[in-house]
Amino acid sequence: MIDRLQKFYADAISNENLPIENRLTLRISKQDEIILDKNKLSMEEIQLLITLFDEDNTQHFQGNRQDKIIHEWLVEEKEVSKKEIANVITTPIRLIHFSISSDVVEQEEFSVALQGLFPASKSLVWKSKTEGLIIQQIDTDFDDELSINSIIDTLTSDFFVKVSFYIGSPIPHTSEIFTRYQWENHIYNKVKTSFPRKAYFIEQDISIHYLLHSIPEENLTKILKMIAPVKDDKTLLHSVKMYLECNLNASLAAKKLYMHRNTLQYRVDKFIEKTSIDIKQFPNAVSVYIMLLSIEPI
Structure with a gap:
């Protein structure tokens, strides 16, 4: 058969x-x-x-009545009353989408561990065997300074699976949840397949990755020729990327890279000299940053 x-x-x-x-x-x-x-x-x-x-797409629900209502509403797209939704979700919240590389044998233990690593997590529902959603309430227990890399390392070492996340934007009103879920779910599914080596996405950068996903490979290759003279210098590219992420603040970038400011400034000047792209100018900085995102990780 x-x-x-x-x-x-x-x-x-x-x-x-x-x-x-x-x-x-x-x-x-x-x-x-x-x-x-x-x-x-x-x-x-x-x-x-x-x-x-x-x-088999709808056979992955596990959890209590609250999780069941959320699963039916968001994942199965069934009609759920506003009263039921209000009883199980208190805004503001944010959605945390996650994906694992393979089935987890101890799915219940994995779910408990995952919720424990994200404070104020009120619900966790599985969309499939390898994809799920956390609803995190933004309240007094909410911590916006989480180390996502540490969370990924913990889950990988404890459960022997590769994990990726998309940390969504804050949602202030219940009426916005369903539409936001659909959009975030769509953009995450598109981007994670194009950038499989990236461990997590956040609200500020996933849109850029989505745009990169839409650029034909042939065109992207032509664009990257602009930084061809330094494409193999990973240390230089990493330093430049940090400099751009720190809003062109050399002192802050050097601090995050644990190096002297003059060393960082030398690398920035070296990049400018070899590529003829002055990244101290904002339009050029944006263009180069997008190029660097397209070749992650560096």
Whole structure:
């Protein structure tokens, strides 16, 4: 059976890197499943396959009644009353989207650990076996200075999975949650596949990555030729990137890089000399920063 399906739907076969909204997971047996791209199937084919097989996209809910309501509302897109939503979500909040590289055997333990690492987390729902959502309330327990890298290192060492995050923007009103969730879910799914080596995205930078995702590879390669003279100098590029992220403040950048200000200034001048791009000028700084983001990590 599975061989015939794979042969018949060869053009539509995909994997778990496919965004969940485009994914049709058919469970053939306890051991076997096939993931198909809905965009390559007709509505009639999708409905028929769901009828014939155990479509697995909505089988990942775990949690209490509060989490169940959130899962039905956001993930399954079912009608939920405003009263029920108000009873389980108190704004302001922010959404934290996460993705793991493979199934976690101890999913419940992973969920508890994840919520413990993000203070004021009120709910965690799984969108699929490898994707989930945390609703973090912005209250007195909220900590905006979290070390995401430390959280990723902890989860990786404890559960032996690769984890990525998208830390969303604050949402002040309940009426904005559903629309914001859909947009953040869409942009995260697009960007994480284009930048698989980046461990996390934040609200301030994901839009730039989304724009980069939309640039054809051929055009991006041509643009990057502007910094070709220094493309192999990772230390120099890392220093320049920090300088740009510190709003062209050499003293602050040097402090964060644990080096003398004169050393940082020398590297900035070296970049300008070799590329002929004066990154002390704001328009040039923006262009170079976007280029550096496109070749992350550096």
